[in-house]
Amino acid sequence: xxxxxxxxxxxxxxxxxxxxxxxxxxxxxxxxxxxxxxxxxxxxxxxxxxxxxxxxxxxxxxxxxxxxxxxxxxxxxxxxxxxxxxxxxxxxxxxxxxxxxxxxxxxxxxxxxxxxxxxxxxxxxxxxxxxxxxxxxxxxxxxxxxxxxxxxxxxxxxxxxxxxxxxxxxxxxx
Amino acid sequence: xxxxxxxxxxxxxxxxxxxxxxxxxxxxxxxxxxxxxxxxxxxxxxxxxxxxxxxxxxxxxxxxxxxxxxxxxxxxxxxxxxxxxxxxxxxxxxxxxxxxxxxxxxxxxxxxxxxxxxxxxxxxxxxxxxxxxxxxxxxxxxxxxxxxxxxxxxxxxxxxxxxxxxxxxxxxxxxxxxxxxxxx
Amino acid sequence: xxxxxxxxxxxxxxxxxxxxxxxxxxxxxxxxxxxxxxxxxxxxxxxxxxxxxxxxxxxxxxxxxxxxxxxxxxxxxxxxxxxxxxxxxxxxxxxxxxxxxxxxxxxxxxxxxxxxxxxxxxxxxxxxxxxxxxxxxxxxxxxxxxxxxxxxxxxxxxxxxxxxxxxxxxxxxxxxxxxxxxxxxxxxxxxxxxxxxxxxxxxxxxxxxxxxxxxxxxxxxxxxxxxxxxxxxxxxxxxxxxxxxxxxxxxxxxxxxxxxxxxxxxxxxxxxxxxxxxxxxxxxxxxxxxxxxxxxxxxxxxxxxxxxxxxxxxxxxxxxxxxxxxxxxxxxxxxxxxxxxxxxxxxxxxxxxxxxxxxxxxxxxx
Numbered sequence: 001x002x003x004x005x006x007x008x009x010x011x012x013x014x015x016x017x018x019x020x021x022x023x024x025x026x027x028x029x030x031x032x033x034x035x036x037x038x039x040x041x042x043x044x045x046x047x048x049x050x051x052x053x054x055x056x057x058x059x060x061x062x063x064x065x066x067x068x069x070x071x072x073x074x075x076x077x078x079x080x081x082x083x084x085x086x087x088x089x090x091x092x093x094x095x096x097x098x099x100x101x102x103x104x105x106x107x108x109x110x111x112x113x114x115x116x117x118x119x120x121x122x123x124x125x126x127x128x129x130x131x132x133x134x135x136x137x138x139x140x141x142x143x144x145x146x147x148x149x150x151x152x153x154x155x156x157x158x159x160x161x162x163x164x165x166x167x168x169x170x171x172x173x174x
Numbered sequence: 175x176x177x178x179x180x181x182x183x184x185x186x187x188x189x190x191x192x193x194x195x196x197x198x199x200x201x202x203x204x205x206x207x208x209x210x211x212x213x214x215x216x217x218x219x220x221x222x223x224x225x226x227x228x229x230x231x232x233x234x235x236x237x238x239x240x241x242x243x244x245x246x247x248x249x250x251x252x253x254x255x256x257x258x259x260x261x262x263x264x265x266x267x268x269x270x271x272x273x274x275x276x277x278x279x280x281x282x283x284x285x286x287x288x289x290x291x292x293x294x295x296x297x298x299x300x301x302x303x304x305x306x307x308x309x310x311x312x313x314x315x316x317x318x319x320x321x322x323x324x325x326x327x328x329x330x331x332x333x334x335x336x337x338x339x340x341x342x343x344x345x346x347x348x349x350x351x352x353x354x355x356x357x358x
Numbered sequence: 359x360x361x362x363x364x365x366x367x368x369x370x371x372x373x374x375x376x377x378x379x380x381x382x383x384x385x386x387x388x389x390x391x392x393x394x395x396x397x398x399x400x401x402x403x404x405x406x407x408x409x410x411x412x413x414x415x416x417x418x419x420x421x422x423x424x425x426x427x428x429x430x431x432x433x434x435x436x437x438x439x440x441x442x443x444x445x446x447x448x449x450x451x452x453x454x455x456x457x458x459x460x461x462x463x464x465x466x467x468x469x470x471x472x473x474x475x476x477x478x479x480x481x482x483x484x485x486x487x488x489x490x491x492x493x494x495x496x497x498x499x500x501x502x503x504x505x506x507x508x509x510x511x512x513x514x515x516x517x518x519x520x521x522x523x524x525x526x527x528x529x530x531x532x533x534x535x536x537x538x539x540x541x542x543x544x545x546x547x548x549x550x551x552x553x554x555x556x557x558x559x560x561x562x563x564x565x566x567x568x569x570x571x572x573x574x575x576x577x578x579x580x581x582x583x584x585x586x587x588x589x590x591x592x593x594x595x596x597x598x599x600x601x602x603x604x605x606x607x608x609x610x611x612x613x614x615x616x617x618x619x620x621x622x623x624x625x626x627x628x629x630x631x632x633x634x635x636x637x638x639x640x641x642x643x644x645x646x647x648x649x650x651x652x653x654x655x656x657x658x659x660x661x662x663x664x665x666x667x668x669x670x671x672x673x674x675x676x677x678x679x680x681x682x683x684x685x686x687x688x689x690x691x692x693x694x695x696x697x698x699x700x701x702x703x704x705x706x707x708x709x710x711x712x713x714x715x716x717x718x719x720x721x722x723x724x
Contacts, residue, residue, distance in 0.1 A: 052685035110569030113693035136396030169335035205423040215486035229371040
């Protein structure tokens, strides 16, 4: 079953590499141009549950890797099929400098908060996203905090560590 | 009522009443809130210590800060604290408000709470058990008896410094100062 | 009528957890709702990159306060998959029993929150008391009431003490004996029924479109449960049902939660019966200070009390994880489904709908 899907993907898309590392998991590496059509192709195949969108900062390669994890809802109320067991990991890499990508909200509605989070934590701009406003953070971080070059210890030292206690304030320390 | 305390009640009824009727702000600031429901329900029954949660900070006199404080929550905490009528007491619950706890290197949680609002007592632990809450409260009684739970007085006195610290972390605050020069 | 912007939370009696919703209201009717999370954001996924594989255990359980155990489970499963560790048979059973206990405790907490918010104080007190009885069992087993840190890669920390299962069965019978009273005063009470029926309706089509998981989906009749679909631990050795309803409203969701709780209790009995009486409970792992896990990636998922919980983990062959990303059920339910479910409802039902969707704020913020 999973091999069938592999064959279909390889037949329909010419720039994908499909791996099956274990049962029920499939990773598809693709170029960023064809990701959108791949996602909608899989949705039409019945993989209608968008589980999550994740991002990995490969700082040595100067690239971000976006991972779209897609699985399927059961179609039948009583019986399970093989389809639901599968998780498909779609991966694509984008440049770390001026990182931007296209939103998939038109295909999967619930990608919205995930893209918002990735935008906030990694600084990747998703074109076509209706509200890329801050989701969780209120402070301004010069480097988005989940990037590998963001040093939390240094940041804590420079912000929270620099706040004097009230006693020190009284003595005139700024 | 304890007979020995009749003298105290006659001498300073306001303080005694205040002490034995802690109205806690219903504000879940962190994960420590998970131990508050058990302690206010039948098993541990905080009401025998006079503790009862209330809906609004304007009716409350005890602020339990339950756990780590992220910068976004800090603004809410300050606003809530400033709305409470005096005399008011703050008890920080858990290890995180003391020195950051296990989130010492988190970019979004403050490390020590008493730089931003005055804290009258700490209950250490992660999580402190319901018994620890009660021990903390009985210690707070002693502090009130000795007039040492003076956080709200310190806040009034050093308001300028507290405000400066708050602004250092939160930037320009979008609410007016609680105390201006005239009403200090 | 004039439109108003109303800030609901974080300091609000109808709000469970540190979470806030910005409501656009016209009179009493909500036109638009916007979730505003982030009050509990600690940046776990960043912090975990700076700690070793084992040091992360105290962190992961703090992601969800109400049921820390599934967080430990999913992280252990991820590490096991990356490092290629097998769990011994008895360890698997203990894991399943432990997680079902956590599920029951979590559902009791949910019942407390729901009853307390609607003013059914008697039921709230019962639920909290019964949860406390279960916490006592956790305390006996692990030494802590709330954060247990009991699961570990390769199994569980230690075996059940002597007679633990008997005491657990006794406790569960005690809680189960109260179910008729719960039904009479709360679940099947006309007052409650009137309050919860027909509000916050999420149809199956909408739920699937918005990627809902857990009880939101089960209340529309779809049996989406990872324990059945992709069995982990010892769930493939026992026979159990997945309770569903068809209404899709807050009332159906709560009844699904109740039925799930009862089913979990029965499952614990079955697991105890089937469990191997002796055997190892964990596989030995290398020295935690020098433990390097081969490079690779893993996506694992399990069914927490709130729905599908996923973890995507990447290792680059070092002593720390390279990237950890939790896909928590509340993230989806609280940010996408909640916003849609609140539209057109009245302000007084906000807390009602939010608790019925089973949203836990720290899980969203992480």
